[in-house]
Amino acid sequence: MINIAKIYTEQETSLNPIMGKRIAVLGYGSQGRAWALNLRDSGLDVVVGLERQGRSWEQAKKDGFEPVSTEDAVKKADIVIFLVPDMAQRLVYREKVQPYLREGMDLVFAHGFNIHYKLIEPPNFVDVYMIAPKGPGPTVRDFYVKGGGVPALVAIQQDTSKNALSKALAIAKGIGATRAGVIETTFKEETETDLFGEQTTLVGGVMELMRSAFQTLVEAGYQPEVAYFETINEMKMIVDIVYEKGFSGMLKAVSDTAKYGGYRVGKEVINDEVRQKMKEALDRIRNGEFANEWIEEYNRGSPALKQLMNDVDNSLEEQTGRKLKELIERGKPKS
């Protein structure tokens, strides 16, 4: 069954439901900085709450905020937005948010992980909702500054005030998302699809596809620089055309030789075995296995994650990219 999505746009949404309310943005990283700045530029009352003085604290001050401790931000807030890493949210909630919850407060998320997998179980006297931008934090800021907005999903988990949707849409408007459009979803759908996307395509799939192709060429004796241009650097140009003009537009921009070769070999590489693996990844997301594994990894101090970051950093493809950086920068369009 296909449900037709409800899409909210700029005209049918208003900032009024949250105007004058105090908004605490917890965390000042990828999304935190973008949200705090966009909400402030939209005329809303934002306070940045952070755990300790450090890099985020300095950045927030540089951007003109007066950051305060998480507790102090929460104590004075009507709306609390969780923009610390997913794995940190439970502890921040238990120690710094829960003790200060008052009736009529809102708990807001940018991803459904902690609510969907029940790591955070808020009391029934607060509203719980999500605005999930479908793009990286720096892009959320960049698009907003340039008059646009990254599309987002909105979901309501708890609607004690009977006004949660209009407040969620107001925040979506405040970060610029309604300039594009905001789709209504559930915490379950957002959490499962977001995890699936980053695992199989956006982060894991695309990166390993590019790295595997690079490594195949280099192992066959081709120059790393040539392999890098072919399998990694050109990806942006191809994906940019898909973004602007869809797959049909991309196919029109490449040669007939590429179209035929891509048609012939693409489905051989990304075959039924790969689709089966995608299905299994989705199953592990849906039955909670992935969430449990990630929580355990995090509790051990994220050794696998650290290893991955290290391996990638030291890989030949990354070294080659660093070597070619100056050349690539020189060639970028100037306006």
Ligand SMILES: NC(=O)C1=CN([C@@H]2O[C@H](COP(=O)(O)OP(=O)(O)OC[C@H]3O[C@@H](n4cnc5c(N)ncnc54)[C@H](O)[C@@H]3O)[C@@H](O)[C@H]2O)C=CC1
């Ligand atoms: N990164 C992205 O572009 C996207 C992120 N999201 C969601 O947004 C939320 C925030 O994610 P990011 O912006 O990636 O986070 P991030 O990793 O960039 O957040 C870092 C911020 O949290 C603070 N922080 C780090 N560890 C902490 C801890 N143990 N306790 C308290 N504070 C800590 C840091 O000081 C910093 O201010 C998550 O729920 C994520 O799933 C949703 C869409 C895209």
Ligand SMILES: CC(=O)[C@](C)(O)C(=O)O
């Ligand atoms: C940027 C984004 O949307 C991701 C990949 O889902 C994330 O960073 O979690």
Ligand SMILES: [Mg+2]
């Ligand atoms: Mg995402």
Ligand SMILES: [Mg+2]
């Ligand atoms: Mg994600």
